[in-house]
Amino acid sequence: MSKKVLVTGGTGYIGSHTLVDLIENGYDVISVDNNSRSTIGMLEGVEKITGKKIKNYKVDLCNIDETRAIFEENSSIIGVIHFAAYKAVGESVEKPLLYFHNNMQSLINVMQCIQDFNIPNFVFSSSCTVYGNPDKIPVTEETPRKQAESPYGLTKQMGEQMIESFAASNNKTNSILLRYFNPAGAHASALIGELPIDRPQNLTPVITQTAIGKISQLTVFGNDYATRDGSCIRDMIHVCDLAHAHTLALNYLIEGKNKSNCEVFNIGSGDGITVLESIKAFEETTGEKLNYVIGPRRPGDVIAIYANNDKAKKELGWIPKYDIKDIMHSAWKWEQYIEKLPTHLDLPNKRLN
Numbered sequence: 338m339s340k341k342v343l344v345t346g347g348t349g350y351i352g353s354h355t356l357v358d359l360i361e362n363g364y365d366v367i368s369v370d371n372n373s374r375s376t377i378g379m380l381e382g383v384e385k386i387t388g389k390k391i392k393n394y395k396v397d398l399c400n401i402d403e404t405r406a407i408f409e410e411n412s413s414i415i416g417v418i419h420f421a422a423y424k425a426v427g428e429s430v431e432k433p434l435l436y437f438h439n440n441m442q443s444l445i446n447v448m449q450c451i452q453d454f455n456i457p458n459f460v461f462s463s464s465c466t467v468y469g470n471p472d473k474i475p476v477t478e479e480t481p482r483k484q485a486e487s488p489y490g491l492t493k494q495m496g497e498q499m500i501e502s503f504a505a506s507n508n509k510t511n512s513i514l515l516r517y518f519n520p521a522g523a524h525a526s527a528l529i530g531e532l533p534i535d536r537p538q539n540l541t542p543v544i545t546q547t548a549i550g551k552i553s554q555l556t557v558f559g560n561d562y563a564t565r566d567g568s569c570i571r572d573m574i575h576v577c578d579l580a581h582a583h584t585l586a587l588n589y590l591i592e593g594k595n596k597s598n599c600e601v602f603n604i605g606s607g608d609g610i611t612v613l614e615s616i617k618a619f620e621e622t623t624g625e626k627l628n629y630v631i632g633p634r635r636p637g638d639v640i641a642i643y644a645n646n647d648k649a650k651k652e653l654g655w656i657p658k659y660d661i662k663d664i665m666h667s668a669w670k671w672e673q674y675i676e677k678l679p680t681h682l683d684l685p686n687k688r689l690n
């Protein structure tokens with residue numbers, strides 16, 4: 338049986354870690370990424386870790402002809418994992434149309450090809466952002482999707498609903514929507530990790546860039562929330578645990594274990610950690626002192642969210658292996674590694690320096 342999987346956004350943060358996990362679990366991978374927010378240099382890391390050469394198509398998935406050509410050139414694809422999308426919450430507020438166009442058109446084109454080429458399995462990169470500000474935590478897969486807090490969040494909600502409608506009309510493809518909580522950390526080798534293209538917005542890269550001196554000071558966005566220390570609560574999930582969830586989701590579909598042709602899983606650690614606790618975890622794990630101040634709340638932030646991950650554990654057999662210390666340790670190792678990289682890799686944040 339074919340083990341060929343097409344990974345869109347393969348040179349991105351979660352995509353690159355998933356390529357590694359798929360290869361380590363016997364899959365053949367093809368990557369498609371236009372590198373608009375990532376670098377092809379990331380595949381060098383994947384190749385070093387796995388010892389496998391990876392084919393990447395530098396294609397914009399908003400272009401249906403070029404997208405179709407990938408499927409024409411590669412017969413017997415057993416599954417598509419679709420990561421490729423823009424994901425900066427703040428940018429989406431400033432440029433909603435950019436987000437609607439890029440994230441929705443690419444998804445439509447991918448689904449069109451899945452339908453036309455009879456691809457049996459589809460895994461979609463969704464997010465806990467679809468829950469908005471939940472009434473009750475932890476959230477289960479049955480927790481209702483509330484009003485999206487940003488255009489980015491709206492693209493994930495619309496994406497899920499489009500796939501649900503597609504699944505209802507198409508009995509040849511089985512789909513899984515994976516709702517990620519807060520991915521963080523890097524591969525233990527430090528050969529791949531998160532590479533923000535601009536000043537990072539997400540907490541962990543802000544922490545590591547502050548520690549290394551690229552950012553002069555970290556601002557904690559609010560310490561007056563109704564939480565145990567006043568800062569927001571999140572669910573940090575190690576990117577390698579998250580990557581493995583994709584392999585298990587694909588196995589689950591291929592083995593025909595799915596209960597319906599579109600299923601949803603929360604992929605989070607199941608533990609809530611505050612922003613201040615995350616900072617402390619970094620300091621304790623690495624011995625580095627962080628320069629931080631308390632600032633005002635960031636508009637659009639959800640107060641507290643973490644996952645009930647029972648369904649993924651029970652159905653997919655997924656067991657997160659890494660904790661917050663592993664996250665901070667690996668993220669710090671990666672930050673130190675990219676600092677020393679030669680510029681020939683053309684890493685986006687090297688260009689900024």
Ligand code: UD1
Nearest residue numbers: 424426464466538539540543556557558569612635638639
């Ligand atoms: C957001 C999205 C999430 C998406 C992710 C990807 C929402 C509700 N969540 O996650 O779906 O997958 O972005 O980009 O839309 N913080 C600081 N100082 C900083 C940076 C962050 O205090 O300099 C705090 C934030 O206020 C927040 C927490 O750290 O409470 C986590 O923030 P961040 O890493 O940006 O992730 P989310 O906003 O949770």
